[in-house]
Amino acid sequence: MVMEGLGVAKYHDALSASTWHLLRMSEYKAPNAAEKTVRYGSHQDTNLLSVVCQHQVEGLEMQTRDGEWVLVKPSPTSLVVMAGNALRAWTNGRLHAPFHRITVAGDITRYSAMLFSVPHYKVEVPDELVDDEHPLRFRPHDNNDFVRFCVSEEGGRHEDKLKAYCGV
Structure with missing residues (x-):
């Protein structure tokens, strides 16, 4: 749907064939x-898309974009879908990769599933x-190299890791 909306649906099959998926359960x-x-600090995901299902306990x-932190409150039958920095780069910045974090309070453990x-x-x-109107914002890059940069000492010094790594 994203590619259709941007008029670049012809790339879907090739990108899909070279994309892998990871399901992670968190406690x-x-x-x-x-x-x-704060149980997991502020960050942007490095991947294309993240799909999050949280069970009963918010967090x-x-x-x-103006720096305020808001609690995401999806309905019990909804999933949260977030763009990551790989999709932000591929769309030349047309999609926003939000900073997000996990916070907990009270006496009930929070569980979530993420794809x-x-x-x-x-x-x-x-x-x-x-x-x-949309000049090139990001140089081509290998996503695995970008992930390694994000967890490196150098990458840790930058809030906007994508811009630091391959920004034009």
Whole structure:
């Protein structure tokens, strides 16, 4: 749907064939306190898309573009879908990869399931997404190299790791 909306659906099959998926289950222990405790700090995902299902205990917070942290409250039958930095780069910045974190409070442990779509190819902006109104924002890069940069000492010094790694 994203590719159709951007007019680049012709790339779907090739990208899909070179994308792998990771399902991860997470447990965030309850702090047994009324105050919120950060259990997983602020970050942007490095992958294409993340799909999150949280069960009964809230805790996913996203940062708005003006810096405010808001609690994500999906319905019990909804999933949260977030763009990661690989999709941000591939779409030439047209999609936003939100900073997010996990906080918990109270005495109930939080569980969630996350499905990550991870590119196994060179992330390169299609020519159709570069024009005078949208100049090239990110150089082509291998996503595995970008992930290694993100967890390196150098990468840790940058808030916007994608821009630091391959920004134009």
